[in-house]
Amino acid sequence: MQEQPEPPLAPGLTARVELTVTDTDTAQAVGSGDVPVLGTPRVLALAEAATVAATATRLPSGSTTVGTRxxxxxxxxxxxxxTVAARAELVKVDGRRLTFEVIVTDGNEVVATGRVERALVDRQRFVERAVRAS
Structure with a gap:
């Protein structure tokens, strides 16, 4: 009996990305507040970067993922x-819909937690559709 190949995108894929906070990452700099600490939009961008990294080497040729929720x-x-680190784990694959659990930490302290959904799309068709719509 022949082994079935593992699907390219399956639950369990993970990635970790880091960011050392600079003045350009603060709430003051990104317009999400007036305090000189890591801004929520940068936390979100870091979390999304981890989700992208988790699937980057497993995507079918010509495909990409886009954030949806x-x-x-x-x-x-x-x-x-x-320095904060975001770790993303792919926890669910439902057709083209991918769901990730994300945790962002500063050492042992939890800075943020969340869930990110992305959709698997054909890169060229997606870009062409976006350009036509503008």
Whole structure:
């Protein structure tokens, strides 16, 4: 009996990305507040970067993923100079819909938790459709 190949995108794929917080990452800089700590939009961007990295080497040729839905709880402030890490795990594949659980930490402290949904799309068709719509 021949082994079935593992599907390219299956639950369990993970990735971790890091960011050392600079002045350009603060809430003041990105317009999401007036305090000099890591801004929520940058936390979200880091979480999404981890989801992209989790599937980057497993995508079918000509495909990409696009973000479709996000739930994010930003729980702790992170000052400039600290390094945060986002870890994403693909927890569900439903056709072209991919669901990730994400945790962002600063050492042992949980900075944010969330869920990110992405859709698997044909890169060229997606871009062509977006250009036509504009």
């Amino acid at each position: 996000v739930e994010l709880e930003h729980r702790a402030a992170t000052p400039v100079g600290r």
